[in-house]
Amino acid sequence: MFPEIGQFSLILSLFFALSLAFLPLIGYRKGNRFLLQSAQPLTFIMSALVLVSFVILSASFLMDDFSVLYVSQNSNSQLPVWYKFSALWGGHEGSLLLWVLVLSGWCSAVAIKVRTLPEDVGPVVLSVLGMICVGFLSFLLFTSSPFARLLPDVPADGGDLNPLLQDFGLIVHPPVLYMGYVGFSVAFAFAVAALITGNLNASWARWVRPWTAAAWAFLTLGITLGSWWAYYELGWGGWWFWDPVENASFMPWLAGTALLHSLAVTEKRGVFKSWTVLLAIFTFSLSLLGAFLVRSGVLTSVHSFAADPTRGMFILALLVVFVGGSLLLYAIRAAEVRSSVSFGATGREAWLLLNNILLTVLTLTVLLGTLYPLIFDALGLGKISVGAPYFNSVFTPIALLLIVFMAVGPLSKWHHTPFNVIFKVCSVAAVVAVLSAGLVVYCYEFGFTVWLSLAVAFWGVCLSFTDWFGKVSAGAKGIIPRARQLPRNYYGMLLAHLGMVVTLVGIVLVSVNSQESMLRLSPGDRARVAGYEFHFDQMEQVKGPNYVASKGQFTAYYANKVVAVLHPEKRFFTTRQQVMTEAALDAGFTRDLYVSLGERLDDSAWGVRIYVKSFVRWIWLGGLMMMAGGLLAALDKRYRKRTRG
Amino acid sequence: MRCIKGIFLLCGMWLSLSAVAQEEMTFRTELNKTRYQSLVEELRCPKCQNQNLADSGSGIAVDLREQVYQMIEQGKTDQEIVDYMVARYGEFVLYRPQHSTATFLLWYGPFILLGIGLLAFIFVVMTNRKRQGRAL
Amino acid sequence: MRKLLFFIPLAVFLILGVVLYLQLGKDTQYMPSVLVGKKVPAFTLVSLQDDQVYTHQDLPTAPYLINFWGTWCPACHVEHPFLMALADSGVTIIGIDYKDKKDLAEQWLEQKGNPYQIVLMDEMGRFGMDMGVTGAPETFVVDGSGVVVYRHQGVVNAENWPDIKGYMK
Numbered sequence: 001m002f003p004e005i006g007q008f009s010l011i012l013s014l015f016f017a018l019s020l021a022f023l024p025l026i027g028y029r030k031g032n033r034f035l036l037q038s039a040q041p042l043t044f045i046m047s048a049l050v051l052v053s054f055v056i057l058s059a060s061f062l063m064d065d066f067s068v069l070y071v072s073q074n075s076n077s078q079l080p081v082w083y084k085f086s087a088l089w090g091g092h093e094g095s096l097l098l099w100v101l102v103l104s105g106w107c108s109a110v111a112i113k114v115r116t117l118p119e120d121v122g123p124v125v126l127s128v129l130g131m132i133c134v135g136f137l138s139f140l141l142f143t144s145s146p147f148a149r150l151l152p153d154v155p156a157d158g159g160d161l162n163p164l165l166q167d168f169g170l171i172v173h174p175p176v177l178y179m180g181y182v183g184f185s186v187a188f189a190f191a192v193a194a195l196i197t198g199n200l201n202a203s204w205a206r207w208v209r210p211w212t213a214a215a216w217a218f219l220t221l222g223i224t225l226g227s228w229w230a231y232y233e234l235g236w237g238g239w240w241f242w243d244p245v246e247n248a249s250f251m252p253w254l255a256g257t258a259l260l261h262s263l264a265v266t267e268k269r270g271v272f273k274s275w276t277v278l279l280a281i282f283t284f285s286l287s288l289l290g291a292f293l294v295r296s297g298v299l300t301s302v303h304s305f306a307a308d309p310t311r312g313m314f315i316l317a318l319l320v321v322f323v324g325g326s327l328l329l330y331a332i333r334a335a336e337v338r339s340s341v342s343f344g345a346t347g348r349e350a351w352l353l354l355n356n357i358l359l360t361v362l363t364l365t366v367l368l369g370t371l372y373p374l375i376f377d378a379l380g381l382g383k384i385s386v387g388a389p390y391f392n393s394v395f396t397p398i399a400l401l402l403i404v405f406m407a408v409g410p411l412s413k414w415h416h417t418p419f420n421v422i423f424k425v426c427s428v429a430a431v432v433a434v435l436s437a438g439l440v441v442y443c444y445e446f447g448f449t450v451w452l453s454l455a456v457a458f459w460g461v462c463l464s465f466t467d468w469f470g471k472v473s474a475g476a477k478g479i480i481p482r483a484r485q486l487p488r489n490y491y492g493m494l495l496a497h498l499g500m501v502v503t504l505v506g507i508v509l510v511s512v513n514s515q516e517s518m519l520r521l522s523p524g525d526r527a528r529v530a531g532y533e534f535h536f537d538q539m540e541q542v543k544g545p546n547y548v549a550s551k552g553q554f555t556a557y558y559a560n561k562v563v564a565v566l567h568p569e570k571r572f573f574t575t576r577q578q579v580m581t582e583a584a585l586d587a588g589f590t591r592d593l594y595v596s597l598g599e600r601l602d603d604s605a606w607g608v609r610i611y612v613k614s615f616v617r618w619i620w621l622g623g624l625m626m627m628a629g630g631l632l633a634a635l636d637k638r639y640r641k642r643t644r645g
Numbered sequence: 646m647r648c649i650k651g652i653f654l655l656c657g658m659w660l661s662l663s664a665v666a667q668e669e670m671t672f673r674t675e676l677n678k679t680r681y682q683s684l685v686e687e688l689r690c691p692k693c694q695n696q697n698l699a700d701s702g703s704g705i706a707v708d709l710r711e712q713v714y715q716m717i718e719q720g721k722t723d724q725e726i727v728d729y730m731v732a733r734y735g736e737f738v739l740y741r742p743q744h745s746t747a748t749f750l751l752w753y754g755p756f757i758l759l760g761i762g763l764l765a766f767i768f769v770v771m772t773n774r775k776r777q778g779r780a781l
Numbered sequence: 782m783r784k785l786l787f788f789i790p791l792a793v794f795l796i797l798g799v800v801l802y803l804q805l806g807k808d809t810q811y812m813p814s815v816l817v818g819k820k821v822p823a824f825t826l827v828s829l830q831d832d833q834v835y836t837h838q839d840l841p842t843a844p845y846l847i848n849f850w851g852t853w854c855p856a857c858h859v860e861h862p863f864l865m866a867l868a869d870s871g872v873t874i875i876g877i878d879y880k881d882k883k884d885l886a887e888q889w890l891e892q893k894g895n896p897y898q899i900v901l902m903d904e905m906g907r908f909g910m911d912m913g914v915t916g917a918p919e920t921f922v923v924d925g926s927g928v929v930v931y932r933h934q935g936v937v938n939a940e941n942w943p944d945i946k947g948y949m950k
Contacts, residue, residue, distance in 0.1 A: 236700040243695050278790060285794070298804040302695050309806035316805065320798055327791040335784045345770045353769060357762035365755040371800070372742075372751045378803045381747050383812065385689045387697070387740025394755050518670075598702070691812065692915035704880075705915045708906055733913040735815040 003068050006056035007147040013049035013104075014137040016042055020130030024123035028197070039123035039130075043111035046133060047104035054101045057146055061088050067154040070094060070146040076160035076575050078546040086171040087161040092295060092311070093146035095174060099291075100136050102178045106186050107133065110211070117207060121199055128189035128196075135318045143314050160546070160575035169229030173222060177249060180219025181287045184256060186211040188284035191277045192326050195333045205267035205276065210639040212263060212280075213492070216256045217630030223249050224623030234302070235581035235596045237516070237611045239619055242391045244299040247370040248290030251363055255283040258359035260633075265352045268414060269343065272353070274334040279356070281330060285323040286363070291315055298374060344416040351409035358402040365395050403456050403504060406497055407463035411470075425466055433459035446512055453508040460501040464494055492633030499625025506618025513614040522604040530612035532593065533557040539606070547571045549582070552606070554595050556586065568595045568608075592616050670714050677717050684713050684726060687741050691734045814913055814921070814932035821847070821927055822911040826901035829878055829886055835901055840927060844949040845873035847921040848897070848937075849909060851881040852889045854917040860936040861893050867942070868896035872949075876900040879909050879917050922948040 020042040027035025057070075061084045066072040074094065075087045089095040107129045114122035140146075190208045194200040226249065231239040240246060259279040266276045293299055296312025343349035369386045376384050407429075411422055437454035440446070471490075472482040515530035527534045537553040549571040556564045564586035571580045583596035591614045598607030672678040682699070688709065690701040698706045698713070709730070716726045730738050742748045816822075823837050848864065850857040868874060876897030878886045883902065890900070903909055912921065915934070922931040922945060931948040933941065 234700075238700065241695075274787075282790075292801065296801075296805060297809060298801065298807070300694050300809045312805045316798065316801055319801075323794055324791065324798070327794055331787040331791050334787050342773045345774065350766075350770055354766055357766055358759075361755060361758045361762050364758055368751060368754050371797070372748075374804050375800055376747070377807070378800045383735060383737040384742045384748070385737055385740050386742060386751065387687075387689065389687050389741035390751070393741075394752070398755065398759060691913075708910065712910065731815070733815060733910060734915070735813070735913070737812065 002056050003060055003065070003147040003149060006053035006060075007145060009049045009053040009056070010137065010141055010145075010147075013046045013053075014134065014141060016046035016049065017130050017133040017137055020046060021127055021134050022130075024127040024130075025196075028120055028124050028127075033119075036119065036123040039126040040111045040114055042130070043104075043107050043126050046130075047108040050101050050104040050137075053147075054097060057094065057097060058085060058088055061085060064158070066156070066158050067150055068146075069148045069150050072150060072155050072158040074158070074161050076158040076546065078575065079158075079161060079166070080545050082171060083161060083166050087165075089174045090161050090165045090170060092308075093140075093144040095178075096136070096140050096144055097146050098174060099178055099182060100133070100140055102175070102182045103129075103133060103136060103185060106183055110186055110189075118199070121193060121197060121207075124193040124197055125186075125189045128192045129185060132185050132189070132322065135322065139311075139314050139318065143308075143311050157575075160573070163547070163571065163573040163576060163578050163580045164233065166546075166573075167229070167233055169225065169233060173225045173229055176218055176225055177222030180215055180217075180222045180256075181249070181252060181290065183211065183215025183218055184252060184280075184283045184287050186215065187259060187280040188322075188326070191280035192329065194277060195326070195329045198333070198336070200273050200277065200337055202267050202270045205263050206639065208280070209260075209263045209267060210634045210636070212256065212260055213630050213634035216253070216260055217627045217634060219249070219253050219256060220623055220630060221627040223253060224620050224627065227623070228620050231616070232583055232585060235583045236609070237583075237594050237596070237613060239510070239616065241302065242369070242388045243301050244370050245290075245294050245301040247366050248286075248293045251366050251370075252283050252286040252290060254359055254363040254366065255279060255286050258356045258363070259283050260630075261352050261355050261359075265349055269349055271343065271349060272356075274330075274337045275356070277334060277337075278330060279360075281323070281326045282363075285319070286367075288315070288319050288322065292319060293370070299370075343414075346412065346417040346419055346422065347415045348409065348412040348417070349414065351405065351412050354405055355402070355409060358398060358405065362395065362398055362402065365398065366391070369394070400453060400456050403460060403500060406500065407460040410467045410493065410497070411463060425463065429459050429462040429466065432462055433457075444513070450508055450512050453504060457501045457504050457508070460497065460504075464497055464501075468494060487636055487638070488632045489636040489638070492629040492631070492636070494629070495632060496626045496629030499622040499627075499629060501622070502618050502625060503622025506615045506620075506622060509615035510613050510619065514611060514616075516609065516611045518598070519608050519610065520601055520605050521608045522606070527608075527610060529610045531558065532563070532612060534595070534610055536608070539604075542569075544571065546575060547573045547580075550597070550600075552584075552595075552597055552608075554584070556593050564593055566593065566595045568597045570597045570600075587617060589617060590615055673718060680723060681714060681717050684717075684723060685710055687739070688713070688727075688730060689738045689740050691738055697740060810934075812915075812934065814929065816913055816921070816929040817932065819929060821921075821923055821929060822908070824901075824908045824911065826877075826903060826908060829883065829890075829900040829902050835899065837927070839899075840875065840923070841873050841898070842925055842927075843873065844922070844924050845875060845898075846945075846949075847875045847877060847912075847923060849877045849879045849903075849912075849914050849917045849919045851879045851917050852885040853881065856936050857918050860918050860938070861896070863936075863938050863942070864896040865894050867937075873898050877908060878902050878904075879914065880904065880906045920945070924948075924950065 020039060023035050023042065024039040026032070027038070060068045060071050061075055062081065064071070064075065064077050064084075070091065070093050074091045075084055079087065087094075089098040107126065110122075110129060111126060114126065117125070187208050190204070190211070194204050226246070227239045230241070231237065259276065262272050262276045262279055265272050292312065292315040294301075295308070296315060297308060298312065369390055372386050373384050376382065408422065408426060411417070411425060433455045436458050437451050440454055441451040471486060472479045475482060517527065517529045519527050521527060521536045523536050523538050525536045527536075533556070535555045535557065537555055539550060539552050542549050542551045549569040551567055551569045554566040554568070555562055556566065566584035566586060568584040569582040571582055572578070573580060581596055581598075583594060585595070586593040591612055594611040594613060596609045598609060600606055670681070672681065685698040688698045690696050690698055690703060690706040690709070692705050693701045693703055696706070698710050713726055716729065721729075727739065736743060742751060744752055821837055821840065825834060825836050827833070828835055850860070864874060874897050876899070878900055880903065886900070886902070901908075906914075918936060920933045920937050921929050924930050931945060933945055937945060
């Protein structure tokens with residue numbers, strides 16, 4: 001009975017989404033206040049209905065209702081309860097429901113804030129969001145309903161959740177990632193609303209900025225969590241594979257970063273308006289494209305959903321409607337937008353323009369690398385692979401260039417910056433950076449590329465602190481009161497930029513200074529890796545809630561002192577008859593010890609992979625800093641201004 | 646978004662070979678070891694979802710790793726090893742696509758875009774300067 | 782002129798849309814063989830039944846199939862009856878016992894029947910590697926002049942046989 005209510009509630013919410021998509025727009029055309037004001041309640045009702053069906057599906061999972069096909073495919077009575085809940089988004093249908101839930105959540109958030117917008121703008125924004133909801137709700141209902149039943153032959157037990165997904169990562173990664181992905185719909189809706197109403201000015205940019213910053217912060221966290229999860233779960237210690245599915249989340253991030261910066265210029269100076277709108281459309285399009293790549297089965301990936309061409313067809317149709325439609329609208333309306341403000345070659349506008357150009361080039365590079373095999377195949381040229389070596393040699397130099405400019409931008413002033421001011425600070429920072437990076441490289445015998453990258457990192461740190469110090473030391477008041485006076489927005493920026501540098505340092509050091517060994521070890525054996533001695537103490541059989549495992553015990557010594565005891569496992573999941581490697585790691589600020597069991601070689605010997613990864617945590621630490629920066633920027637006081645009368 | 650299909654299962658089912666390779670390889674020189682590691686990272690396992698030879702546990706990956714090892718120890722150059730693989734499994738196994746007219750856009754496209762972007766930057770800044778001059 | 786610039790994003794998107802549309806529904810696992818259009822690589826292998834040494838010169842001169850199989854491979858169990866039916870209908874199949882043990886293979890053929898004209902043992906998988914084999918079963922169609930014309934990965938069955946047969950000319 002309950003699953004039917006869930007299904008019915010989704011159908012109802014589709015009707016409300018349809019009303020939301022049209023009524024306020026008609027109201028806008030006809031100048032009908034009643035229709036305009038219907039946007040807010042319609043949004044709330046639609047979201048509430050989606051929430052109802054989400055709760056019902058969760059309940060079906062928690063109560064082991066295997067009469068629901070989706071539950072029977074993705075859960076099992078033996079599954080620990082927290083995985084039962086997260087199994088909801090372990091497959092295509094449920095994760096799409098999560099997507100819709102997150103989307104309706106963002107819609108409601110906009111609806112709550114709608115009074116801070118002009119009377120004829122807010123409802124149009126909600127209307128556009130309503131259209132997106134219509135698209136995804138019909139996708140869910142027509143191709144992938146999670147409430148389909150298996151009646152009357154109810155299976156005794158479910159097929160279980162894929163063991164790779166029975167992990168903490170599944171609980172947190174998808175919801176956060178979707179918060180980011182879907183959050184860019186809001187920026188998109190504002191952009192389309194601006195094109196419809198012609199209301200495109202500095203205050204428009206001020207409305208969009210906090211939404212974009214919030215979505216960006218979530219996406220940053222989502223990608224960071226995903227990278228961390230893949231690192232410990234997949235068992236070979238990689239943290240980024242340039243896999244199409246990863247690129248699918250990385251592209252909106254890059255474009256969203258560009259959008260965030262371009263919005264700053266539009267807000268403060270009223271320039272780049274049509275470019276900013278295009279970026280908002282572009283970012284959202286890349287989110288949709290990501291959904292297409294992951295769910296349509298056109299690409300092979302280590303982490304894709306079960307492929308289905310009809311679903312692919314549906315998302316492609318959504319892409320054509322939303323992206324094609326908005327780009328057409330853009331082509332027609334954007335030419336009318338002109339900005340009259342001018343700026344000099346050294347003004348902050350110019351620096352941010354450069355930032356946007358580089359980020360766009362980077363986004364297109366990832367897009368090109370991801371889609372090139374597809375284009376190649378479509379043209380009948382055969383099959384090729386584009387992987388990490390390509391991206392490392394093409395993406396990295398441009399990204400380093402971006403970070404070089406990233407550090408300089410904040411020092412500049414709007415409109416015009418006296419050239420000698422920047423030049424003096426930069427030359428000092430350059431000397432300091434090159435020398436200190438050189439010292440590190442000399443001490444540890446690294447190569448040229450490391451020198452270059454570390455110099456860029458030090459340069460970033462130097463200039464960020466110089467900028468901050470310059471801001472707090474000027475003026476009569478003391479340093480601390482002035483530091484407090486600086487807006488959150490500024491600290492958000494500072495934190496995010498430093499986070500970028502921290503991530504860069506992590507990436508550089510983990511790639512050049514890590515050691516790995518693949519060894520044949522029996523209990524009692526010892527191995528030396530990067531100065532650590534690993535002692536394979538014993539092997540035992542253990543039983544988990546839904547698996548049996550061979551559990552090893554390794555003790556790591558450094559200078560004859562015990563630093564860590566590690567328990568890597570090889571788990572055999574009984575329901576799915578699947579073997580999983582559970583790596584063991586000892587996390588540290590400057591290094592991770594990572595032990596993962598391979599194949600059993602004979603009665604006592606095992607293939608064992610041991611890694612010592614230096615500074616790998618910094619990659620995610622930087623990600624967290626960027627996320628925090630984004631949130632700080634989103635919560636800046638300026639955006640929480642008075643509500644309309 | 647990271648729903649991981651049973652890759653291990655898939656690769657394992659296809660080639661659940663009984664023979665297990667000796668993972669610990671002893672190289673004649675340190676250079677050979679480095680070459681081996683970078684080669685197995687740049688070669689794609691031809692039967693897996695999207696994994697390189699180093700990361701994959703499938704039978705064919707084990708065989709191909711062994712082959713790379715043998716060829717390195719026999720004194721073959723990297724290019725000879727890559728050619729050997731391409732002759733049998735196609736360009737698909739190269740994560741670093743070969744430079745050719747068909748991959749020209751892939752390799753140089755980003756830099757062409759960068760060039761166009763920088764030209765656009767100069768153009769925008771110059772026109773702005775002119776406008777500024779007029780305004781004064 | 783300036784107006785046209787704003788249509789560029791739309792145009793690029795539409796082209797991309799067509800590419801994505803073309804790729805929908807394609808089997809991403811399908812991998813064309815590099816060997817198509819080339820001669821069967823040279824080999825020297827020992828036959829399972831009579832311990833004779835065979836080389837590529839001993840291969841048939843009329844169109845035939847090369848089938849890689851092994852007793853360790855579950856899908857080969859599924860495929861075997863169909864191969865028997867093919868052999869009965871007069872199709873020449875050369876079997877390559879891929880990365881397998883001699884006694885197990887002999888037992889298999891004894892119990893299930895032998896659809897192969899010759900069974901050659903590729904214990905180390907060297908010939909398999911030369912043929913670009915990634916697993917078993919895999920089947921190659923070779924024409925009368927000894928040139929590989931088609932490769933099929935996975936089980937040969939009644940469903941896909943008409944396609945494969947089309948290459949046997």
